[in-house]
Amino acid sequence: MLRWNGTDWSKLTFPNDDNLTSVVAFGANSAYATSDNGRIYRFNGTNWTLIYELTGVQFYSIAGTSPADLWVAGNNGNIIHWPQ
Numbered sequence: 001m002l003r004w005n006g007t008d009w010s011k012l013t014f015p016n017d018d019n020l021t022s023v024v025a026f027g028a029n030s031a032y033a034t035s036d037n038g039r040i041y042r043f044n045g046t047n048w049t050l051i052y053e054l055t056g057v058q059f060y061s062i063a064g065t066s067p068a069d070l071w072v073a074g075n076n077g078n079i080i081h082w083p084q
Helices: none
Strands: 002-004 009-011 020-025 031-035 039-043 048-053 059-066 069-074 079-082
Touching: 031 059, 031 069, 039 059
Parallel strands: 020 059
Antiparallel strands: 002 009, 020 031, 031 039, 039 048, 059 069, 069 079
């Protein structure tokens, strides 16, 4: 995962070795990522936090209009609407 500060790109550290599959950002302090281990993470500008996990599912994509309206698609027809 890379971050643009207006001048340069920098690599963000991630807390584990999950394979990230998709990212959506609503600003420098509000990004969300999915993994192929059925996890959703939130980046607050400083740290990543695991906010959701569904065992046995692979998440492929995340999209939305705001942090209050996120959609996640996974294998076997799994669709999650976050935060509901």
